[in-house]
Amino acid sequence: MPAFSFRVTHVDGRARRGVMTTAHGDVQTPAFMPVGTQGAVKGVIHRDLEQLGADILLSNTYHLYLRPGDGLIARRGGLHAFIGWPRPILTDSGGYQVFSLAARRTIDEEGVRFRSHLDGSAHLLTPEKAVDIQAQLGSDIAMVLDECLASPSGEELVRPSMQRTLRWARRARDRFLTLYEKRGRESFSDRGSFPDRGSFSGDSVIVTNPAQAQFGIVQGGVSPELREESARGTVGVGFEAYAIGGLSVGEPADVMYNVVAGTTPCLPPDRPRYLMGAGTPQDLVESVARGIDLFDCVLPTRNGRNGQLFTSEGPINIKNARYAEDDRPPDPACGCYTCRTCSRAYLRHLFQAGEINACTLNTLHNLHFYLDTLRQIRDAIAFERFESFRAAFHQSLSRRLHDS
Amino acid sequence: MPAFSFRVTHVDGRARRGVMTTAHGDVQTPAFMPVGTQGAVKGVIHRDLEQLGADILLSNTYHLYLRPGDGLIARRGGLHAFIGWPRPILTDSGGYQVFSLAARRTIDEEGVRFRSHLDGSAHLLTPEKAVDIQAQLGSDIAMVLDECLASPSGEELVRPSMQRTLRWARRARDRFLTLYEKRGRESFSDRGSFPDRGSFSGDSVIVTNPAQAQFGIVQGGVSPELREESARGTVGVGFEAYAIGGLSVGEPADVMYNVVAGTTPCLPPDRPRYLMGAGTPQDLVESVARGIDLFDCVLPTRNGRNGQLFTSEGPINIKNARYAEDDRPPDPACGCYTCRTCSRAYLRHLFQAGEINACTLNTLHNLHFYLDTLRQIRDAIAFERFESFRAAFHQSLSRRLHDS
Numbered sequence: 001m002p003a004f005s006f007r008v009t010h011v012d013g014r015a016r017r018g019v020m021t022t023a024h025g026d027v028q029t030p031a032f033m034p035v036g037t038q039g040a041v042k043g044v045i046h047r048d049l050e051q052l053g054a055d056i057l058l059s060n061t062y063h064l065y066l067r068p069g070d071g072l073i074a075r076r077g078g079l080h081a082f083i084g085w086p087r088p089i090l091t092d093s094g095g096y097q098v099f100s101l102a103a104r105r106t107i108d109e110e111g112v113r114f115r116s117h118l119d120g121s122a123h124l125l126t127p128e129k130a131v132d133i134q135a136q137l138g139s140d141i142a143m144v145l146d147e148c149l150a151s152p153s154g155e156e157l158v159r160p161s162m163q164r165t166l167r168w169a170r171r172a173r174d175r176f177l178t179l180y181e182k183r184g185r186e187s188f189s190d191r192g193s194f195p196d197r198g199s200f201s202g203d204s205v206i207v208t209n210p211a212q213a214q215f216g217i218v219q220g221g222v223s224p225e226l227r228e229e230s231a232r233g234t235v236g237v238g239f240e241a242y243a244i245g246g247l248s249v250g251e252p253a254d255v256m257y258n259v260v261a262g263t264t265p266c267l268p269p270d271r272p273r274y275l276m277g278a279g280t281p282q283d284l285v286e287s288v289a290r291g292i293d294l295f296d297c298v299l300p301t302r303n304g305r306n307g308q309l310f311t312s313e314g315p316i317n318i319k320n321a322r323y324a325e326d327d328r329p330p331d332p333a334c335g336c337y338t339c340r341t342c343s344r345a346y347l348r349h350l351f352q353a354g355e356i357n358a359c360t361l362n363t364l365h366n367l368h369f370y371l372d373t374l375r376q377i378r379d380a381i382a383f384e385r386f387e388s389f390r391a392a393f394h395q396s397l398s399r400r401l402h403d404s
Numbered sequence: 405m406p407a408f409s410f411r412v413t414h415v416d417g418r419a420r421r422g423v424m425t426t427a428h429g430d431v432q433t434p435a436f437m438p439v440g441t442q443g444a445v446k447g448v449i450h451r452d453l454e455q456l457g458a459d460i461l462l463s464n465t466y467h468l469y470l471r472p473g474d475g476l477i478a479r480r481g482g483l484h485a486f487i488g489w490p491r492p493i494l495t496d497s498g499g500y501q502v503f504s505l506a507a508r509r510t511i512d513e514e515g516v517r518f519r520s521h522l523d524g525s526a527h528l529l530t531p532e533k534a535v536d537i538q539a540q541l542g543s544d545i546a547m548v549l550d551e552c553l554a555s556p557s558g559e560e561l562v563r564p565s566m567q568r569t570l571r572w573a574r575r576a577r578d579r580f581l582t583l584y585e586k587r588g589r590e591s592f593s594d595r596g597s598f599p600d601r602g603s604f605s606g607d608s609v610i611v612t613n614p615a616q617a618q619f620g621i622v623q624g625g626v627s628p629e630l631r632e633e634s635a636r637g638t639v640g641v642g643f644e645a646y647a648i649g650g651l652s653v654g655e656p657a658d659v660m661y662n663v664v665a666g667t668t669p670c671l672p673p674d675r676p677r678y679l680m681g682a683g684t685p686q687d688l689v690e691s692v693a694r695g696i697d698l699f700d701c702v703l704p705t706r707n708g709r710n711g712q713l714f715t716s717e718g719p720i721n722i723k724n725a726r727y728a729e730d731d732r733p734p735d736p737a738c739g740c741y742t743c744r745t746c747s748r749a750y751l752r753h754l755f756q757a758g759e760i761n762a763c764t765l766n767t768l769h770n771l772h773f774y775l776d777t778l779r780q781i782r783d784a785i786a787f788e789r790f791e792s793f794r795a796a797f798h799q800s801l802s803r804r805l806h807d808s
Contacts, residue, residue, distance in 0.1 A: 084745040
């Protein structure tokens with residue numbers, strides 16, 4: 001089972017192309033991770049995700065912890081075995097959903113107390129608990145628990161929250177090292193091999209993926225100083241890699257781009273950088289231009305279910321009556337299954353009729369658009385023509401007014 | 405564009421194997437037609453239907469007439485072009501849905517007046533109108549409008565209804581011949597070719613498939629005498645082939661089998677015989693044994709969405725708590741995508757979590773089970789071992805108690 005590693009293979013300006021290696025295979029970066037909240041990307045089965053070229057899937061700890069439970073998943077051999085996805089998986093910490101979905105949540109230094117949105121049951125999520133749950137899930141990349149503020153907050157709220165996130169990061173890393181050092185693993189550099197490949201159990205936690213990596217998260221709102229302080233502190237704790245959290249929560253795009261531009265130089269160049277929760281196709285291109293390697297976002301999947309299709313000339317809303325007799329594919333420039341076989345008229349009919357296949361076909365197209373955009377980005381970086389790709393991409397998107 | 409034709413290639417007892425040729429390709433019979441009510445099989449995109457080996461799709465005239473409208477579909481070039489399905493399509497007449505779904509319906513000799521279940525709008529469906537709508541849809545096989553009685557009715561209701569269905573059949577055939585004879589087409593035997601392949605317009609009806617065939621429907625409830633009278637009358641009108649309607653509506657299986665056994669000898673042996681709306685896997689095997697060639701049924705699709713999976717040892721209900729930690733595939737004897745990649749535990753989780761993919765994966769499996777059963781039936785007939793297949797099939801199904 002290979003240890004987690006990352007290698008930058010091409011640099012073009014601040015954009016990087018690379019390969020992230022995990023126990024379940026390689027991820028070509030910059031990469032987009034489709035969101036499979038409950039162990040499934042809504043409307044798209046795994047086979048189609050693989051055919052679309054998805055290297056890595058994101059799944060949500062909060063949802064899986066509540067249902068079917070990390071214990072049940074661990075007894076199945078971990079999330080990969082349970083859901084039948086053989087490639088890399090990243091799990092979030094559960095924090096974001098606790099802050100956005102759960103009822104009656106209270107936060108203190110120990111962690112977050114909340115009630116399940118499913119049955120009202122009481123739970124406590126601590127930095128250590130988030131590590132334990134993800135150890136049982138056995139994802140290839142686990143995220144630390146961070147405090148997620150409502151967007152955008154003032155510095156008087158952001159500073160203490162960022163500092164608490166730093167203290168939680170230390171606790172999360174300690175817990176992670178305690179769990180995994182039982183296998184003789186102590187640091188990023190010397191985790192090359194393990195005595196065997198099976199899972200092991202520590203403190204009644206079943207570790208289902210001994211080669212799991214842990215990413216820290218930089219917070220600090222929109223303040224360059226707080227972001228830098230958070231980055232320095234998080235890197236000081238020491239993780240396999242680092243994410244930028246707390247963005248893509250309603251702030252203007254330019255503000256996000258500036259925070260990204262200011263933060264990536266504070267992160268080690270030999271580790272992948274993950275911008276959490278972003279974003280639009282433009283956000284992806286602009287963030288790659290500022291040194292980001294990994295993305296996840298619900299836009300292609302959620303908006304697909306709502307009838308919005310991303311195209312090379314901007315999004316279209318398939319519900320629109322103007323498409324009722326439009327025989328063109330959603331995006332004439334696209335080669336995906338949906339665009340090869342379905343007209344806008346048919347897709348509109350399926351959506352209006354409430355057919356499940358509308359969700360599948362729209363999501364297939366949107367994920368293809370996102371994954372293909374990342375493929376083009378990687379190619380452009382490899383040939384040192386990222387800037388011209390970036391200019392052409394924005395020009396194409398501005399070619400006509402969007403209708404949604 | 406080939407004319408409609410049918411050729412029996414093997415006979416084994418009363419079971420037949422054959423090839424039904426349509427303008428959009430061949431159908432190996434006995435065949436099962438997945439139901440794509442609104443131009444889509446819920447949860448399964450066309451590519452997967454083709455991979456499952458579906459030769460022919462059934463679609464519903466009532467639904468498509470109301471939304472998006474047969475006129476809109478005709479302007480797209482017909483149903484095949486609109487939905488992007490290049491293989492054969494059979495459409496029902498719309499009658500069954502009018503009788504089961506529509507509000508405030510009244511029936512008289514002219515036809516059925518009803519209000520749309522979508523928007524309450526008033527409509528009149530006549531035998532002629534059902535022909536016109538299906539001409540615009542351009543299916544390969546159109547069904548005549550018949551009167552559908554609530555199940556099971558007494559002879560005092562069945563006889564006049566069956567006689568009305570016969571009068572409607574005459575009107576439907578007249579309308580069909582009027583529409584299509586403009587292309588020089590008058591009878592089954594001499595419809596081999598047309599001057600060109602395009603659509604044509606007659607009486608403001610756009611005929612989008614000049615090679616469409618029309619099937620008559622035998623009614624008569626559970627009375628052998630009425631069934632025989634209906635069969636004689638319907639064959640007397642003269643259609644490309646014949647269906648048995650009014651079964652699989654709640655009567656005991658043995659009653660249905662007896663009606664089928666009594667009716668098929670009254671139908672021409674050189675034309676396909678279609679048992680409408682049936683049935684369970686056992687129903688299919690038993691009806692093939694009595695000379696049936698075509699089936700359609702919502703069971704594999706609707707029950708799949710409700711969590712019921714057909715297996716070689718009987719149906720299982722994936723909702724059942726006993727499957728929460730069951731790592732076996734739904735049917736260890738099955739080679740479908742779902743059984744190759746998903747455990748019962750994962751499928752139960754997806755169902756409990758309300759994931760769309762539960763519908764897709766369950767339906768993929770159930771359709772595979774149905775289509776594979778028909779493949780086995782065809783092979784058995786070709787090798788003259790249908791009786792041993794039939795015995796083994798029932799024995800396997802009775803091997804354990806069903807749980808649903």
